[in-house]
Amino acid sequence: MADDPSAGGPGGGPGTLEPTPGGERDWLRFRDDPAPDEPAVTLDTFLDQSNAVSVLIEAGDDVRRLAPVLDRVRLVEIDFPKFRDGRGFSSARILREMGYKGEIKAIGDVLVDLIYFMRRCGFDSFAPNVPLDRADVESVLNRYPHVYQHAAADDVPIWQLRHG
Amino acid sequence: MYKYDQYDQAMVDARVEDFRDQTRRRLEGKMTDDQFKPLRLKNGLYLQLHAYMLRVAIPYGTLNSRQLRKLAHIARTYDRGYGHFTTRQNLQYHWIKLEQAPDILAELAEVEMHCIQTSGESIRNISADHYAGAAADEIMDPRPWAETLRQMTTFMPEFSYLPRKFKIAVIAAKEDRAAMRWHDFGLRIVKNDAGEIGFEVYPGGGMGRTPFIAYKSSDFVPQHQIFSYLQAVLRVWNRNARRDNIHKQRMKILVHELGEEEFTRQVEEEFQHILTLGTDFPQAEYERIAAYFTPPPFETGLPDEIDRSDPDFAVWVDQQVAPHKAPGYAIANISLKPIQGIGGDMTAEQMEVVADLAERYSFDELRVAHTQNLVLPHVRKADLYAIWQALREAGLADANLDLVTDIIACPGLDYCTLANARSIPVAQKIAERFADLDRQKDLGELKIKISGCINACGHHHAGHIGILGVDRKGTENYQLLLGGSGDEETSQAKITGPGFDEAGIVDAVERAVERYREIREPGERFLDTYRRVGMDGFKEAIYG
Amino acid sequence: MKILTGNDLKTGSVVWWDGEGWSLHVEDAVDAGDRAEAIMAREEAECRVNGPYAIDGEKTAEGVRPAHIKDRIRALGPTVRPDLTLKPADPNAGNWVI
Numbered sequence: 001m002a003d004d005p006s007a008g009g010p011g012g013g014p015g016t017l018e019p020t021p022g023g024e025r026d027w028l029r030f031r032d033d034p035a036p037d038e039p040a041v042t043l044d045t046f047l048d049q050s051n052a053v054s055v056l057i058e059a060g061d062d063v064r065r066l067a068p069v070l071d072r073v074r075l076v077e078i079d080f081p082k083f084r085d086g087r088g089f090s091s092a093r094i095l096r097e098m099g100y101k102g103e104i105k106a107i108g109d110v111l112v113d114l115i116y117f118m119r120r121c122g123f124d125s126f127a128p129n130v131p132l133d134r135a136d137v138e139s140v141l142n143r144y145p146h147v148y149q150h151a152a153a154d155d156v157p158i159w160q161l162r163h164g
Numbered sequence: 165m166y167k168y169d170q171y172d173q174a175m176v177d178a179r180v181e182d183f184r185d186q187t188r189r190r191l192e193g194k195m196t197d198d199q200f201k202p203l204r205l206k207n208g209l210y211l212q213l214h215a216y217m218l219r220v221a222i223p224y225g226t227l228n229s230r231q232l233r234k235l236a237h238i239a240r241t242y243d244r245g246y247g248h249f250t251t252r253q254n255l256q257y258h259w260i261k262l263e264q265a266p267d268i269l270a271e272l273a274e275v276e277m278h279c280i281q282t283s284g285e286s287i288r289n290i291s292a293d294h295y296a297g298a299a300a301d302e303i304m305d306p307r308p309w310a311e312t313l314r315q316m317t318t319f320m321p322e323f324s325y326l327p328r329k330f331k332i333a334v335i336a337a338k339e340d341r342a343a344m345r346w347h348d349f350g351l352r353i354v355k356n357d358a359g360e361i362g363f364e365v366y367p368g369g370g371m372g373r374t375p376f377i378a379y380k381s382s383d384f385v386p387q388h389q390i391f392s393y394l395q396a397v398l399r400v401w402n403r404n405a406r407r408d409n410i411h412k413q414r415m416k417i418l419v420h421e422l423g424e425e426e427f428t429r430q431v432e433e434e435f436q437h438i439l440t441l442g443t444d445f446p447q448a449e450y451e452r453i454a455a456y457f458t459p460p461p462f463e464t465g466l467p468d469e470i471d472r473s474d475p476d477f478a479v480w481v482d483q484q485v486a487p488h489k490a491p492g493y494a495i496a497n498i499s500l501k502p503i504q505g506i507g508g509d510m511t512a513e514q515m516e517v518v519a520d521l522a523e524r525y526s527f528d529e530l531r532v533a534h535t536q537n538l539v540l541p542h543v544r545k546a547d548l549y550a551i552w553q554a555l556r557e558a559g560l561a562d563a564n565l566d567l568v569t570d571i572i573a574c575p576g577l578d579y580c581t582l583a584n585a586r587s588i589p590v591a592q593k594i595a596e597r598f599a600d601l602d603r604q605k606d607l608g609e610l611k612i613k614i615s616g617c618i619n620a621c622g623h624h625h626a627g628h629i630g631i632l633g634v635d636r637k638g639t640e641n642y643q644l645l646l647g648g649s650g651d652e653e654t655s656q657a658k659i660t661g662p663g664f665d666e667a668g669i670v671d672a673v674e675r676a677v678e679r680y681r682e683i684r685e686p687g688e689r690f691l692d693t694y695r696r697v698g699m700d701g702f703k704e705a706i707y708g
Numbered sequence: 709m710k711i712l713t714g715n716d717l718k719t720g721s722v723v724w725w726d727g728e729g730w731s732l733h734v735e736d737a738v739d740a741g742d743r744a745e746a747i748m749a750r751e752e753a754e755c756r757v758n759g760p761y762a763i764d765g766e767k768t769a770e771g772v773r774p775a776h777i778k779d780r781i782r783a784l785g786p787t788v789r790p791d792l793t794l795k796p797a798d799p800n801a802g803n804w805v806i
Contacts, residue, residue: 059407084202084285085407086325090399093322097441113186113203120321133194139185144178144319146171149391150443151321158171158315159449191718193755211759213782215720244792259792261719506788577778578786586781588788638776 027134029125031103036075063091064098073102078123080108089121096122096152112136116143122152165226165529166311166456168276175318176273179280183207184266191263202325208256208282209265213579216260218268219282224292224310224334225253225532229523232530234275236515242268247515249500249508251572251623252331253291253532254282258579280318285325287317287398290332293341294533297457298541300489304361306336306353308454309390315453316391316445323398327405327413330398331370343534343650345369345378346626348415349397354384361387367397368419368427371620376416377654381428389435391444396434400427459490460527460542466492470545477552479601483563485548494545496526498538498555499562501570503595506588508536508573517558525551534650535572537565567604568612568677569595572623576616576633577640583616585633585640586666590614593670598677607677610690613648626650628691629673630657642669646676646702647694658699660706672706679705709739711772712748713779714760722782723757724772730757732794734783735771773804780805 029035040054043061047069054075057063066073076095078088092104103125106118110128115137118126126132147155168176183204190200204210208219220235227235235255239247242264243257250256260268272278282289290310297305313332323330333344336353344350350366362384369378385393401415404422419427468491472478486495498518501507510518522530522540525547531539543551555561564570571594574580576587591614598604613627617634624630630645641663648657664672677690679702684693694702711734712725723730724737725747731737740747740762748760764775774780784805785793795801 062403083199084325086285086323086327087403087407089322089324090403097437111199114324117319117321117324136185136189136194140182143182143185145174148175148315148318149320150441157445158175159445161171162169162452163446163448191755193753197752197758211715211720213778214722214785215715263718577781578788581778583778586787592788640777 028127028132028137029103030119031124033103035125036103038075040075040077057088057091059085059087061091063094066095066100067098070098070100073100075103075105076100077105077107077127080106080110083109083111083114089117092118092121092123093152112140116140120147120151120153120155165228165307166223166453172315173273173276176276176278176280179207179278180266180269180273183269187262187266202284204265205284206281206286207265207269208279209260209262210283211581212258213577213581215258216262216265217256217258217579218260218265218279219250219254219256220272220277220279221282221289222254222277222532223314224290224296224307225294225534226296226307227522227530227532228528229519229530231275231277232515232519232522234271234277236512236519238268238271239512239515246509246511248506248575249510249532249536249538251534251536251574251621252289253294253534254289255532258575283329285328287320287323287326287330287332290314290317290334291342291347291534292333293335293337294531294539295341295486295495295541296336296531297459298488298493298495299337299339299341300487301339302337302489303355304336304353305454305457305459306334306351308450308457309351309353309387310334311453311456312445312450313391313394317394320398322395323402326398326402327407328410328415330401330415332394338652340650340652340654341533343623343626343654345654346371346375346623346650347378349394350378351390356384363387363390363393365393367431368416368424370414370416371623371625372414373411373618373620374414374417374420375620375625375656376420377656378416379419379424381424381431387450388444388447389439392438392441393431393435395438395443396431399434399438400430404430460529462490462493462542463544464491466544467546468492470494470548474549477549480552480561480563481548483565483567483605488542490542492545494543494548496540496543496548496551497533497565498540498560499564499570500537500560501564501595502559502562503569503599504592507571507591510538514558514560517554518560521551521554535570537570563601564604566609566611568598568607568610569604571595571612571614572627573614574616574622576614576622580616580621582619583633584635585616585642587614587616587622587631587633590631590633590642590666590669593666594673597670597674607681608689610677611649612673623650624648625656626654627657628689628694629676631669631673632659634663636663640666642666644669644672644676644706646699647691649691655695660699660703662707675705676702709765709767709772710741710744710762711737711765711774712740712744712760712762713737713774713782714748714752714757717755717758720758724783725751725760734774737765737772739765768804770804777806 040056046055105125210217244259331347332349333347334351352364365382366378484497526540571591573587573591577583611628613623614631615622615624626648632643643663644660645657726736727738744762
C-alpha cells in the first residue's frame, strides 16, 4: 500500500514497524496496545506522584532516575526542543536497556529524516510539532536495507548476517 | 585494500537514494535551508563562497587507481577540472551544483566511495597513518581497525545528532604521522606483556578556537571491547555536553570542564554497562576485514641500491622517499606543494597520471596524507626513476617533503564562508621567499601550517610555525605562532605577539627562520631550537 | 547603499538582487533600501535564492562594489585562480577586490 509506512524497516522482522490500524492521527504510533491518555508530567513531578503513569523527559533529564519506578511507567514522552539536540536519542536507548517495554513518544521538533534513527533507538510513537508528510515517512523508514550495529530495536547487524 | 560486499554496497546505494530524496524535497521547497543544512552536511555538502562544495570520504586515506580515476572523472564532468585534498585525508570539490550532487554520489558508489559523515555533527571519516602497511616501525597495519570502526560508526542511531563533530584517528607505530592526539578520539594499537593486541585511548583532543591535546584515558582496552569503549565515550559526551553554545560543544570542552579524572570515571562506568549489552563485533568480523589488508606479494631478492647518477633524481629521492619494511621496496611521497601552486590541489589529468603509477608500480594502492600530499606506499626501488620521470612530466616532482615550502593551508577566504583571511596567497608568498632548494634543505624539517580562521582547518596550532588569519576591522591580518607539533611529542603552538599584514607575515616568518639559523645547535630542527630557547629566544628577532 | 546577495539554490552560484531577480554580476545590484527584509523573505520562501543577506555596498564609476572583502571575493571568484573567476580573460579584473 502506497500510504503504509510499515513495510520493511531497519532490518526488522514482520510487525516491528506496524502502525496501529485506524484513524489518521494514529499512523505514527507503532504499537498495538491502547494509547495512554493521561497527560505526561515532568520527571521530578512523576517521581513525587506515585500514581502518575506518563512522564515527560526533557533534553537535559537523566532517564536513569526512573529505574526504581519503571514498573509504573506506561508512557515516556521525550522532548526535542530543537531537532539538532540529540540527547533524546540516548534517553530512549537507555530506557530500552533498562528493560522498559512501554511507549516512548518523540515530541517537539521532530523532522521526518530523524524518525528512522529514532525507531532504531526505541521510539515507537511520534507527535511532531509540525505534521509529517506520510509518503516521506514511508520512504524514510524503508530507505536502508541493513544496519551496521546493534541499537535498541532488534535489528540484526550486518556483521551478524555475514557470520550467520 | 578493503572491498565492499553486497551489504556495504547496499548501504552506500541506499544513501545515494536517501540524499536524492532529501535534495528533491529541498528543491521542491518542502524543507527550509535551516532544515536541509544538517542533512546535506551529514553528506559532506557545504554551501561555500562561490558554489556548493562536496567532500568525499577517503577512509584512512587509502585509494586505488580505479577510485582516483573516478575522482578525476567527477572533477572534469561536474566540477572545474580539479579537486582539493584536505587535512583529513579527504578530497573536496569546490564548484558543485546541488542538483547534480546525487548523481555524483551515484558515480562514487560505483567505485565503493561515498560522502557519508564527512561533515556536520557526526563521526567523521577515520584517519590513519598514511604509511600504514608499509612503515618499518608499525606493530601492525592499523587500517583493518579503522575500517571496522568505519562500518560500526556508520549511521549510529543513538548518535544521530551529536553535540558537534567527532574525529577518530588510528595509528600503530611509535612515530605519530597522523596527529593522533589532535583528535577527539585517538587510538594507538599496542601489544601488552602477554602479547595481546589492544588500544591506548586518547580522548578529548581537537583544534578549533579552544585547542586541547588529547589525554590518555586508558593504557589498554582489549581489542574486542573497543567498540563498547567508543560507545561509552560518545554516550557520556552526547548526554552531558552543552547544547546552548556551538563553540563549547566539542568533547574536548566537556573533558576540560569535568576534568580528565571525572571524565574517565564516567566513561569507565558507562563502558562496564555497555559491555553487558553484547554490542561488540566478534573477532571473526575483524579477521574478515583484516584479510583484505594482508601485505601485497612483495618480491624477494630485489636490489636495495638506487641508481643516483641523475643528480635531479637524487635530490628527489633524498627528500621524498621513505624506508619500507620490505627489502628492495620504498615509500614514495608525491608533493602537492609546487612553489607557485595551491597546496593540495590536483588536476584531473594529474590524478590520472598518479592512478596509472599506482596501478603499475604500487600494487594499485595510494594514500592521501593529512599534510595534503600523496603517497605511493609500495614501490620497488628499481622503479623509482621511472616514477620520478612520470611525476616530473606531470608537474608533481617537487622535492620539498617536510621542508619549509611543504605548507599546510586551508582554502581560506578564497573559497570558504567561515574564513576571515586568505590562506593560499600567504602560503604562496612564503614558498616563493624560500623557493631555493639549498636554502630549504639547510633549514631542514620545518612545518608551516596556515588557517584562515580560528576553526583551524589548516592546523596552525600544530605548526612548528603556525599562521592564523583574522579579520581586523575589515582587513586581513595574520597572527604568528611558534612551537606546535602533531607528532608523538604533540605540542600546541603559542602566539608570538601582535599580528601582521600579508607582506608583514612573510617577513616575520623569515625573521623567525633566520633567528633559528643563527642560534641552532648541530642537529637541531627549528622545533628543537624553539623548545630549547622558548619564545623569548625568538621574540626580539621577530619584532625588533 | 544596501545590496542583497545570496546563492542560487540549484547551482550555488553567487547572485545579487537586481530589482527584478537575481543576477550573477555585482554590477547589476541595486539599492534595496528598507525593502531588504521583505524581498529576502519573499525570495527565499519561493526558493529563488538560498541564504540571502543584506550588505553595505558602494556605487563607483566601475559599478557597485561590496564593502567587505568577503563579498568582494564572492563577487568575482577566488583571487588565486583568475582563470576561474567571472572575468577570466581580464587579468586586471580583480584589482578592486583586495
